[in-house]
């Protein structure tokens with residue numbers, strides 16, 4: 230055995246997928262993956278550097294790994310700023326930037342020499358995921374071509390590079406064959422998938438599949454599992470995706486990070502495709518009435534007046550979004566907005582954040598209360614006690630949305646799909662009683 234490696238993975242699902250790739254390479258080389266500092270011969274910390282609190286959290290995680298283990302390899306977004314790390318922790322063994330998987334593996338080799346087995350490379354590499362076995366993130370592109378003024382992701386992760394459709398489909402088929410029942414498609418801007426490839430086709434199972442999101446979704450729908458889209462920007466072609474939702478090919482769930490509703494602030498933020506929000510929402514709901522719309526918003530962006538903020542509240546009241554996340558604006562070193570005039574005092578940001586969340590809490594409560602008495606599909610995530618399961622409806626993405634607590638009337642396993650009658654609702658979660666099991670229609674998923 231080559232050595233035992235631990236991983237601390239911080240940040241968004243995109244960073245989690247990077248951690249999975251690093252660990253899959255190390256596992257294929259014979260390293261053992263362990264889950265505690267004490268068992269590990271070395272620890273990799275995959276950092277986030279998106280906003281100031283995330284930088285601080287990453288630095289604290291590095292400090293903890295140094296205290297608890299001592300041999301620490303740092304990678305990820307904050308690794309693009311080695312001076313920030315090395316000035317506080319000169320003793321870390323190596324610092325590499327995001328996506329530099331080879332650099333991390335080399336750093337591990339230096340600390341823990343690899344096994345020199347001639348047979349090792351003949352072993353098949355199984356998909357490795359850090360999520361529970363029944364759902365997986367599928368990163369369809371890396372990087373971003375936009376220039377949002379509060380964000381440095383394009384500086385950290387570079388311009389968008391999409392993966393060929395055939396490569397993604399191959400990975401999706403393997404994930405379903407190894408137990409995934411929900412695939413969550415992610416990128417910085419999923420709706421721009423394939424633009425950098427000029428939508429070039431690639432060959433999959435004798436078919437030519439273009440690198441565009443609609444074609445990819447059409448192919449993935451043959452797998453018979455839940456397909457969920459994250460980080461979609463409201464471009465016109467999104468209507469065709471909403472049509473797929475109405476046809477049942479894709480979960481009726483749209484995660485659209487609008488960030489604000491004031492045209493003045495959207496211009497200052499340089500957000501792509503954000504105009505005519507209410508009109509767009511109405512059109513999507515016409516195409517697919519059951520669509521769940523999730524969005525995130527920044528409050529207290531530089532220059533935000535009380536009038537701008539009221540515009541945002543009015544929009545939320547009118548739009549009745551199903552899920553809303555909000556963040557008080559936080560400075561990011563090197564982002565253009567950091568130098569903007571009219572920064573909003575911290576107290577006012579917090580006060581606006583509380584007002585927004587109170588409004589949305591009422592909307593969410595009423596929306597969930599309206600579901601009581603209805604039937605819904607639930608994917609089981611956990612079985613916390615006898616006769617009880619906790620899962621998610623199609624309207625709930627893992628980690629960010631609510632859950633459904635289900636009283637079971639038949640045996641169930643994690644990853645099962647149940648028909649559930651909703652019997653109660655709180656501000657963000659539901660409860661219900663299972664009616665029947667819904668076998669997965671694993672069409673092409675069984676062919677692997």
Ligand code: SF4
Nearest residue numbers: 373375377380382417
């Ligand atoms: S779309 Fe904007 S916020 Fe999102 S990664 Fe790209 S630049 Fe950053």
